[in-house]
Amino acid sequence: MKTAVALIALLPLAGFAVNILFGRRYLRDRAHLVGVATVTVSWLLSLYVIYHVFTHQEEAFVWDAFTWIKAGSFTVSWGFLVDTLTAIMLVVVGTIGMIVHYYSIGYMKGDEGYYRFFAYLNLFMFMMFTLILADNYLLVFLGWEGVGLCSYLLIAFWFRKKSASQAGKKAFLVNRVGDWGFTLGMLAIFFAFGSLQFPEVFGKAAEANGGIVTWICLLLFIGAVGKSAQFPLHVWLPDAMEGPTPVSALIHAATMVNAGVYIVARSYPLFIHSHTAMLVVMGVGTFTAVYAASIAITQTDIKRVIAYSTVSSLGFMFMALGAGAWVAGIFYLFAHGFFKGLLFLGSGSVIHAMSGEQDMRKMGGLRKKLPITFWAMMIGSLANAGLFPFAGFWAKDEILAMDFAAHYYVVWAVGLVTAFLTAVFMFRLMFLTFWGENRSSEEVQHHIHESPWIMTVPLIILAIPAAVIGLVVGLPPDSGWIHSFLEPVFFEVESEAFAWFGTGGALMLLSLVVVISGIVLAWAMYLRDRDLPAVLVARVPWAYQASFRKFYMDELYEVAVIRPVINGANWLWVFFDTRVIDGTVNGIAALWGWIGATLRPLQTGRAQNYAFGIFAGVFVLVIVFRWVWGG
Amino acid sequence: MSAVDWYLALATALFCIGAYGVLARRNVVLVVMSLELMLNAVNIALVAFATFIPASRAVDASKGQLFVLFVIAIAAAEVTVGLAIVIANYRTKRNVQADRFDEMKG
Numbered sequence: 078m079k080t081a082v083a084l085i086a087l088l089p090l091a092g093f094a095v096n097i098l099f100g101r102r103y104l105r106d107r108a109h110l111v112g113v114a115t116v117t118v119s120w121l122l123s124l125y126v127i128y129h130v131f132t133h134q135e136e137a138f139v140w141d142a143f144t145w146i147k148a149g150s151f152t153v154s155w156g157f158l159v160d161t162l163t164a165i166m167l168v169v170v171g172t173i174g175m176i177v178h179y180y181s182i183g184y185m186k187g188d189e190g191y192y193r194f195f196a197y198l199n200l201f202m203f204m205m206f207t208l209i210l211a212d213n214y215l216l217v218f219l220g221w222e223g224v225g226l227c228s229y230l231l232i233a234f235w236f237r238k239k240s241a242s243q244a245g246k247k248a249f250l251v252n253r254v255g256d257w258g259f260t261l262g263m264l265a266i267f268f269a270f271g272s273l274q275f276p277e278v279f280g281k282a283a284e285a286n287g288g289i290v291t292w293i294c295l296l297l298f299i300g301a302v303g304k305s306a307q308f309p310l311h312v313w314l315p316d317a318m319e320g321p322t323p324v325s326a327l328i329h330a331a332t333m334v335n336a337g338v339y340i341v342a343r344s345y346p347l348f349i350h351s352h353t354a355m356l357v358v359m360g361v362g363t364f365t366a367v368y369a370a371s372i373a374i375t376q377t378d379i380k381r382v383i384a385y386s387t388v389s390s391l392g393f394m395f396m397a398l399g400a401g402a403w404v405a406g407i408f409y410l411f412a413h414g415f416f417k418g419l420l421f422l423g424s425g426s427v428i429h430a431m432s433g434e435q436d437m438r439k440m441g442g443l444r445k446k447l448p449i450t451f452w453a454m455m456i457g458s459l460a461n462a463g464l465f466p467f468a469g470f471w472a473k474d475e476i477l478a479m480d481f482a483a484h485y486y487v488v489w490a491v492g493l494v495t496a497f498l499t500a501v502f503m504f505r506l507m508f509l510t511f512w513g514e515n516r517s518s519e520e521v522q523h524h525i526h527e528s529p530w531i532m533t534v535p536l537i538i539l540a541i542p543a544a545v546i547g548l549v550v551g552l553p554p555d556s557g558w559i560h561s562f563l564e565p566v567f568f569e570v571e572s573e574a575f576a577w578f579g580t581g582g583a584l585m586l587l588s589l590v591v592v593i594s595g596i597v598l599a600w601a602m603y604l605r606d607r608d609l610p611a612v613l614v615a616r617v618p619w620a621y622q623a624s625f626r627k628f629y630m631d632e633l634y635e636v637a638v639i640r641p642v643i644n645g646a647n648w649l650w651v652f653f654d655t656r657v658i659d660g661t662v663n664g665i666a667a668l669w670g671w672i673g674a675t676l677r678p679l680q681t682g683r684a685q686n687y688a689f690g691i692f693a694g695v696f697v698l699v700i701v702f703r704w705v706w707g708g
Numbered sequence: 709m710s711a712v713d714w715y716l717a718l719a720t721a722l723f724c725i726g727a728y729g730v731l732a733r734r735n736v737v738l739v740v741m742s743l744e745l746m747l748n749a750v751n752i753a754l755v756a757f758a759t760f761i762p763a764s765r766a767v768d769a770s771k772g773q774l775f776v777l778f779v780i781a782i783a784a785a786e787v788t789v790g791l792a793i794v795i796a797n798y799r800t801k802r803n804v805q806a807d808r809f810d811e812m813k814g
Binding site: 677678679680681682683684685688689692 | 806
């Protein structure tokens with residue numbers, strides 16, 4: 078077990094090392110062999126670990142491999158904690174990570190940075206595994222920063238493209254704001270508990286002062302907001318779509334962006350002691366969910382729609398966690414990883430077929446030409462929209478039911494609206510892409526083809542969990558298998574039997590009706606009556622513009638943050654650096670220059686002048702000692 | 709004036725003449741000679757003190773005379789070096805005027 082846990086993370090690191098050292102010169106177009114092999118073995122090992130957890134559910138596996146940092150009373154180990162929550166994350170990260178690696182063989186074929194791509198992906202896997210396996214906040218933070226770095230490297234993978242390198246920078250800088258909160262959170266934890274190890278911190282959580290726990294939770298949540306792209310730090314995720322599509326699927330849909338949700342769920346023993354923090358989590362999540370969904374509805378770039386959908390889904394997860402629906406939140410994370418990964422890989426297949434075109438207005442009618450992609454995307458969309466009996470349905474419904482049961486009626490209503498919007502934009506995407514006639518140029522149309530098997534097989538494999546995972550782990554609702562599985566982690570969550578013919582059933586029916594009406598609306602607007610969207614836009618142009626321009630968030634940041642920073646830096650450069658700092662330095666030099674020039678004539682070079690100085694000095698000294706001080 | 713004062717007056721006079729020579733003469737050879745004059749003025753003062761010191765401190769008297777011998781020896785060495793420099797300078801500048809040697813002017 079120890080070997081397995083250690084190797085899960087170390088193998089991708091070794092793969093990274095091999096590829097980065099030898100990839101360029103020796104491996105080149107064989108670079109995937111190393112990358113895929115290490116990740117596959119990691120996946121097999123993680124299956125073994127999951128099996129172990131499965132058979133020892135009650136008892137978490139804790140192993141401190143070695144002491145990492147020791148300074149005074151501060152000790153941090155390089156340690157592993159494997160419990161049922163870790164197991165769920167391992168399934169998502171390991172499985173989707175491996176599938177994306179295989180998919181990339183086809184997608185990145187012939188790219189000049191082929192070896193680099195697999196090296197970064199492997200590094201990412203190492204960091205992500207470290208993040209979820211760690212048994213203390215600092216090691217989590219190592220993985221946290223590491224995945225952020227890989228995210229940056231992979232978003233800006235095509236760094237010769239200006240927009241890609243800009244997007245990478247944006248992601249990195251916005252995440253930095255969140256990391257600042259996380260770092261302060263760690264300081265606060267150490268201040269309050271004297272340790273960063275999960276078992277120690279959580280053991281003392283109940284006795285801690287409520288105020289500091291609230292601060293800890295809020296600071297950690299700032300980190301989560303950055304990493305999981307919640308309002309107002311969501312702006313980096315849609316731009317992150319500049320990266321290669323497998324990266325979007327792996328990092329910006331299925332794994333890294335879940336890190337924020339994971340850390341909140343992992344800090345469950347802290348969060349349950351702070352009602353305020355829970356409310357903040359719920360509020361931010363709820364707002365982000367509906368906000369992102371209302372943007373997704375007008376975007377035209379296929380990947381951006383899915384990106385905003387991801388932001389919305391992550392908001393849904395935070396809404397669940399904040400409302401106390403811990404298991405439902407993780408359930409949603411679990412299901413979301415599969416269907417959103419599937420949607421991204423599917424959109425990658427579409428983009429591949431359309432010769433790199435990402436604008437949905439130029440797509441259409443791909444149903445016949447890309448049958449496998451179409452069916453996979455269909456399953457993904459149904460799961461994302463939350464239609465019975467796909468994965469998203471059970472998780473989403475459980476969250477909404479929990480909101481309702483906890484009397485958060487506003488949150489519940491907003492969640493319902495979000496579900497409606499999600500159905501609309503997902504099927505807008507489907508109808509625009511796969512139905513109707515193709516609107517691209519002759520040449521692009523000529524090249525449309527189904528992707529190679531190395532890309533379609535991953536789609537098929539991912540479609541299976543996206544379709545059935547809700548049925549497997551989520552039934553019956555509110556007390557399904559996943560509830561009993563996660564019980565050791567979320568020890569205080571009560572689960573009640575689901576009332577099929579009571580409130581539960583009624584709510585389920587209602588959300589089903591909402592989703593179906595969303596799909597019907599999308600059908601009416603984008604398939605039956607194509608002029609309807611234009612009419613609507615003409616009727617309420619301000620609403621359309623607001624949504625299309627993402628509620629002017631980027632412009633707001635431009636005015637409120639970026640411009641002032643650039644202007645401030647410019648001022649510091651032109652005024653402070655060149656005037657004040659250079660002025661001081663040059664002034665001091667000039668002063669001594671002046672003094673030197675003034676005293677220079679004294680240095681005549683004639684020995685007799687100096688001798689006269691000596692004599693005069695002696696004369697003065699004699700007078701002083703004899704008559705002034707001598708007395 | 710007691711006996712020692714006469715000697716000290718002579719020493720002072722010689723010292724002042726020497727100092728004037730060092731500061732005012734332009735010929736370096738004369739400057740070196742004036743320097744010797746100053747040293748010898750001091751020597752006179754030293755032997756005068758040694759001679760007129762009270763008998764109770766006879767040991768100090770021998771010290772004063774010993775010191776003079778040192779000064780004479782070192783002055784001889786100093787003149788050797790000083791005149792060597794003068795000759796070296798004469799070879800490059802073709803004169804021995806002190807105010808011409810101002811290469812170190814700032």
